[in-house]
Amino acid sequence: MPLKITVIGTGYLGATHAAAMAELGFEVLGLDIVPEKVEMLGRGEMPLYEPGLEELLRQHVAGLPGSSGRLRFTTSWEEAGAFGDVHFVCVNTPQKHGEYACDMSYVDSAVESLAPHLTRPTLVVGKSTVPVGSAARLAKRLAELAPAGEEAELAWNPEFLREGFAVQDTLRPDRLVVGVASERAESLLREVYAAPLAEGTPWVVTDYPTAELVKTAANSFLATKISFINAMAEICEAADGDVVKLAEAIGYDERIGKKFLRAGVGFGGGCLPKDLRAFMARAGELGADQALTFLREIDSINMRRRGHMVELAREAVGGGFLGKRVAVLGATFKPDSDDVRDSPALNVAGQIHLQGGQVTVYDPKGMENARRVFPTLGYAPTALDAVRGADVVLHLTEWREFRELDPATLGEVVTHRRILDGRNALDPELWRKAGWTYRALGRPRA
Template identity: 85%
Template sequence: MSLKITVIGTGYLGATHAAAMAELGFEVLGLDIVPEKIEMLRRGEVPMYEPGLEELLHRHVAGLEGSTGRLRFTTDFAEAAAFGDVHFICVNTPQKHGEYACDMQYVDSAVTSLAPHLTGPALVVGKSTVPVGSADRLARTIAELAPAGEEVELAWNPEFLREGFAVQDTLHPDRIVVGVRSERAEKLLREVYATPIAEGSPFVVTDFPTAELVKTAANSFLATKISFINAMAEVCEAAGGDVAKLAEAIGYDDRIGRKFLRAGIGFGGGCLPKDIRAFMARAGELGADQALTFLREIDSINMRQRGQMVELARQALGGGPFLGRRIAVLGATFKPDSDDVRDSPALNVAGQIHLQGGQVTVYDPKGMDNARRVFPTLGYAGSALEAVRGADVVLHLTEWQEFRELDPAELGEVVAARVILDGRNALDPERWRRAGWTYRAMGRPTA
């Protein structure tokens, strides 16, 4: 008998996981408590931009022409409990308002809503990023609430999705980590992930705390690497060095590696900032706060980059106030190939300049609607060319491929001044200079 899978929470993580499980051949039921989201998914539409996800849904959502029919959606926990052998919890764990800690209300609600309906053997699998110790607590909750008692188990299986590559990362993960307490739970998860395991994805079996720590440790390491090169950019600014050449040189050392060593305006999004803050908060609760004090400085370096970009823009305009000056901002999302503007450094810089009196016009290939919702008072343009028209300075703040392919000469015809600040060190300085632009990038005063 083939396993049946439910996915509870159909946001970014859940919708991707549900579609990928159907692609791997399983019958899947996705659940969400927001009816509008379920209606969208039933039509094969996704509430966010993620390359390849809509095509995957169309291939499997029941009722759509030519689909396998393996993927359905519901708002009913009783239906989900009766349907599934393995229940994946994929709900959001945002930062609590006014503090660093992680808000567990959605995870807790998913577990307490599902467990009372579990009358037969089942495996509940947490995928959400949670503070270490949560799985142990949730296992006790399930034991208390599930009618099937010991026949219902919990496992923890953290997600490692990169926005823009989520489908690829789910179907062909670079590792699968499972925190389990029994051979049965491990066996079920090996069955779920049989295809990627057969393709060579490492399968790492751990206890609950280690599985919970893997995701936050990985994100903390990546954040550290980004903030390290941004700290080097600050030193290069002061010393007259070139951080791009510095990064290239140290990146050839395979102990260091070249990834995540591009200096710029720092990291953002819905994961890295909240995860490192929640990690610090949880370490404090465990009495291990000194172990993670360095993360406070990582966070601080990251936030400082945004202010430095604003200052770079001010210098480019002659050092005076922004009042009455026209600033074009290319990029609104926190990274390319996504429409996510959560804690976006690009939007933050645009907002700061706007609040200081600058006339800011933003263009982003996918993030315009979300940006408008967050910052309705900014100006928005339908293209890069339209955004830079009449601009005294152009800020490149999200490294979309579209921006790398822009024609500097064409843009030069419509700007008030040919000045570009590369907040991502992703453009070709020579190409822009040949077209008569003044090119300036963070950490590269002499480049």
């Protein structure tokens, strides 16, 4: 009999995983405790934007025309327990309010709610990003609460999704890491991932702690690389160097590589910042905090870039924001997403607004979420409307739409042709030819 799969939590990670598992041919039941979300997904609609995900969902949700019917959603723990052979836990692990540490309450609640309904041999697979040591604790709790006892096993299978590429990363991952305590658990996961394994995806089998550490280590390395090039941008500005050329030159070294070397206003989103901080907090609890003290500076460099962009904008408009109109192109933390969590773009916009600037924001996909976070900012339906009457334009999220803007057309509606490229993604020559004063982080003024 083919395995039946449940996915606990249907947010960004869970909805993607559920749709991908159905695409791989499994019968899938997604569980969420929010009835409105379950109803929405049952209609084949996504509560968030991710390229290709809603289309994939519609191909498999039961009851939709032309769908495979392999994917359903429920709010019933009892139904999920009875249905699944393998249960993937995909709930959120946000940063605790006022602390660096990770909030494990959603993961703990998922295990506590599911376990009493596990009456036969089953595998519960954690995909959420958790502090190292969590899996061992949860495995013990699972065996205590499940009627199946120790035959209700736990494995840890960290996710490595990139927003904007989540469907691709789930169906064709660049590696699969599984932390297991038995050969049976590994065998079941090999069955789940048979398709990508057949295509040559690397398979890494570890213990629980190593599997938990892989995700936080990967995110910490990426954050370090981003903050490194942003630190070089600070030096380049002081020395009148060009960080873009510097990044190009060091990127040819295959030991370094070109990816994540674009200087700008730094990283944000729901993963890197909170994972970095949770990693530091957990290292402190383990008595190994000195090993990660460098991550504090990584975090500090990242946050400093936002303040620096505000300073550059203030300088561009003559030293003060009062009575000045500032256009912000971008609200999401990265392109091809509607996610505004810890967004550098919105943070900069908010700071300028609080200092008296009249800020108007435009983003291709993140407007609704941005309004919920910063309702007092101005919002425009197009980039052209956003820059109308602006004293300075800030480019803060590297959407393709912004790279394709015509500087001459925008120049006709602004008050002053000044642009600050916070992502080093625009063509300086093109903008300067159209009469704009162009400035970017870590690059010469002209």
